[in-house]
Amino acid sequence: MELIEKIALMRELSEKWRGDGDIISLVPTMGFLHEGHMELLRVGREKGDRVIMSIFVNPTQFGPQEDYSRYPRDTEGDLRKARSAGVDAVFMPTVEEMYPEGFQSTVRVEGITRYLCGGSRPGHFAGVTTVVAKLFNITKPHLAIFGEKDYQQLGVIKQMVRDLNMDIEIIGVPTVRQRDGLAVSSRTSYLSSEERSSALSLKKGLDLARAMVAEGEKEPAKIINAVRQLILSHPFTEIDYITICDPEKLTDIEIIDRPCLVALAVKVGKARLIDNVMVREN
Amino acid sequence: MELIEKIALMRELSEKWRGDGDIISLVPTMGFLHEGHMELLRVGREKGDRVIMSIFVNPTQFGPQEDYSRYPRDTEGDLRKARSAGVDAVFMPTVEEMYPEGFQSTVRVEGITRYLCGGSRPGHFAGVTTVVAKLFNITKPHLAIFGEKDYQQLGVIKQMVRDLNMDIEIIGVPTVRQRDGLAVSSRTSYLSSEERSSALSLKKGLDLARAMVAEGEKEPAKIINAVRQLILSHPFTEIDYITICDPEKLTDIEIIDRPCLVALAVKVGKARLIDNVMVREN
Numbered sequence: 249m250e251l252i253e254k255i256a257l258m259r260e261l262s263e264k265w266r267g268d269g270d271i272i273s274l275v276p277t278m279g280f281l282h283e284g285h286m287e288l289l290r291v292g293r294e295k296g297d298r299v300i301m302s303i304f305v306n307p308t309q310f311g312p313q314e315d316y317s318r319y320p321r322d323t324e325g326d327l328r329k330a331r332s333a334g335v336d337a338v339f340m341p342t343v344e345e346m347y348p349e350g351f352q353s354t355v356r357v358e359g360i361t362r363y364l365c366g367g368s369r370p371g372h373f374a375g376v377t378t379v380v381a382k383l384f385n386i387t388k389p390h391l392a393i394f395g396e397k398d399y400q401q402l403g404v405i406k407q408m409v410r411d412l413n414m415d416i417e418i419i420g421v422p423t424v425r426q427r428d429g430l431a432v433s434s435r436t437s438y439l440s441s442e443e444r445s446s447a448l449s450l451k452k453g454l455d456l457a458r459a460m461v462a463e464g465e466k467e468p469a470k471i472i473n474a475v476r477q478l479i480l481s482h483p484f485t486e487i488d489y490i491t492i493c494d495p496e497k498l499t500d501i502e503i504i505d506r507p508c509l510v511a512l513a514v515k516v517g518k519a520r521l522i523d524n525v526m527v528r529e530n
Numbered sequence: 531m532e533l534i535e536k537i538a539l540m541r542e543l544s545e546k547w548r549g550d551g552d553i554i555s556l557v558p559t560m561g562f563l564h565e566g567h568m569e570l571l572r573v574g575r576e577k578g579d580r581v582i583m584s585i586f587v588n589p590t591q592f593g594p595q596e597d598y599s600r601y602p603r604d605t606e607g608d609l610r611k612a613r614s615a616g617v618d619a620v621f622m623p624t625v626e627e628m629y630p631e632g633f634q635s636t637v638r639v640e641g642i643t644r645y646l647c648g649g650s651r652p653g654h655f656a657g658v659t660t661v662v663a664k665l666f667n668i669t670k671p672h673l674a675i676f677g678e679k680d681y682q683q684l685g686v687i688k689q690m691v692r693d694l695n696m697d698i699e700i701i702g703v704p705t706v707r708q709r710d711g712l713a714v715s716s717r718t719s720y721l722s723s724e725e726r727s728s729a730l731s732l733k734k735g736l737d738l739a740r741a742m743v744a745e746g747e748k749e750p751a752k753i754i755n756a757v758r759q760l761i762l763s764h765p766f767t768e769i770d771y772i773t774i775c776d777p778e779k780l781t782d783i784e785i786i787d788r789p790c791l792v793a794l795a796v797k798v799g800k801a802r803l804i805d806n807v808m809v810r811e812n
Contacts, residue, residue, distance in 0.1 A: 255695055259695075259697055263697075350641075351693050352639055352640040352641040352642070352689060352693060353637065353638065353639045353640070353659075353689065353690050353693035353694055354637070354638045354640070355635065355636070355637050355638075355663075355694070356635065356636045356637075356638065357634055357635045358634040358635070358636070359632075359634040360634070377635075378694075381637075381694055382693075382694055382695050385694055385695040385696050385697060386695045388697075407634060407635065408635050411633050411634060411635035411664075412635055412637070412660075412663055412664055412667055413537055413541075413664050413667040413668045414667050415541055415545075415667060415670075
């Protein structure tokens with residue numbers, strides 16, 4: 249497995265692989281690999297001849313009050329896991345390599361970044377799309393693999409790829425959960441064991457929403473209220489948003505008469521956690 | 531010569547050429563080809579194995595009061611000229627092909643778009659960088675050729691390529707002028723013969739600036755004033771800007787103690803014309 253820190257070298261290797269006719273999968277990560285990442289790598293391995301995993305904690309997608317400086321890191325563990333997953337190259341640039349002096353460009357998706365996390369994290373998605381566009385240009389993949397836990401991110405990236413005619417297939421991978429339902433996430437490392445119990449309320453809330461829809465409830469407000477109460481009945485929780493929305497446009501829906509997305513963001517202690525589920529009427 | 535209107539077909543052809551090991555040159559144009567374009571095509575031919583010329587009058591880089599709807603067009607003449615220049619493929623998409631319903635992404639360069647034309651044409655350069663990023667992703671060139679008449683555009687595109695790690699070499703080609711000095715431009719087609727005489731004042735103004743610097747003048751304000759007077763002494767002229775600036779950052783300079791750029795934009799009748807020249811002390 250190659251460990252590459254320089255853009256020029258990464259690009260050279262990708263060009264070589266492309267020249268050999270290899271299909272390249274890219275799995276972009278911020279490191280601190282968990283089972284969710286391992287699943288992305290498995291899919292990348294299955295679909296491509298070469299798997300590139302990037303590790304880059306991208307400062308521009310964190311707000312000033314957010315957890316950039318304390319975002320968990322474990323390079324040694326990450327490299328071990330990448331090797332075990334059959335990754336061919338880990339691309340791990342420095343911040344200076346990615347954003348040299350004088351950097352001044354942004355890639356922005358407008359519409360669907362207004363809602364959900366876009367509302368509570370201004371600038372977040374512009375940071376994501378800009379760094380992902382850069383990673384795409386550096387690693388030149390045929391496929392790029394993203395988790396559905398970050399549902400909006402996946403949609404934003406698909407939109408960017410479509411709008412800017414990037415010749416890359418974007419693949420979404422279902423959320424990996426622990427046995428008790430908690431969506432795996434690097435940020436669960438912030439949780440105390442008591443907080444972790446409260447974090448289960450996210451999935452419980454989504455299950456409640458799904459059950460209410462299955463039983464015929466059509467009014468988003470009623471469901472959102474019930475989910476809110478359920479979550480707030482757990483200590484340490486603070487709700488950022490709960491939404492029932494169109495799965496493509498992410499706009500709120502007024503009545504549940506088609507498949508829709510239930511998505512939420514909840515602060516549990518210091519950890520801001522997100523989760524989502526698709527619901528459909530029976 | 532191939533004439534291609536669909537993104538998917540253009541991309542397929544470029545991929546094939548790349549697979550054959552061919553070096554691809556792209557010359558992006560808005561059509562209505564003149565001697566300046568022919569020079570870009572010549573450079574593209576010289577440096578690449580395959581030359582793609584795009585023709586697309588990009589609506590998003592025109593302001594609401596600008597000349598999008600009356601921008602001159604001559605597809606038949608353009609195709610004849612392209613063929614004579616040895617172009618391998620003309621990519622000529624419709625507006626709907628480039629901006630389908632739901633389009634919502636932008637590529638933006640911040641710093642150097644604030645000055646010169648960026649000041650008087652808000653949104654112009656975001657339109658340019660977005661469409662050029664799209665054209666790059668569609669035609670997958672190794673090289674892209676732009677004219678130095680649009681000096682700021684060339685700088686903005688170089689900055690985008692650098693910032694977003696696009697693996698494309700950007701080549702600037704010196705401005706082509708008519709015998710009397712007028713920089714060739716599709717927009718000179720708007721000029722009456724009297725207006726055309728007045729349009730010569732742009733180059734005369736630049737020549738005056740160069741002469742004053744050569745004679746030791748160090749104060750930009752004095753030079754700009756002299757150029758302004760010269761231009762306004764011609765009928766039909768209205769000055770948008772005259773600037774003496776750093777050739778990289780495009781910021782105004784306070785004293786001429788190094789090579790700098792003199793750039794101007796002048797409305798002559800209905801035509802907004804631009805021109806520029808590098809000046810250095812003797």
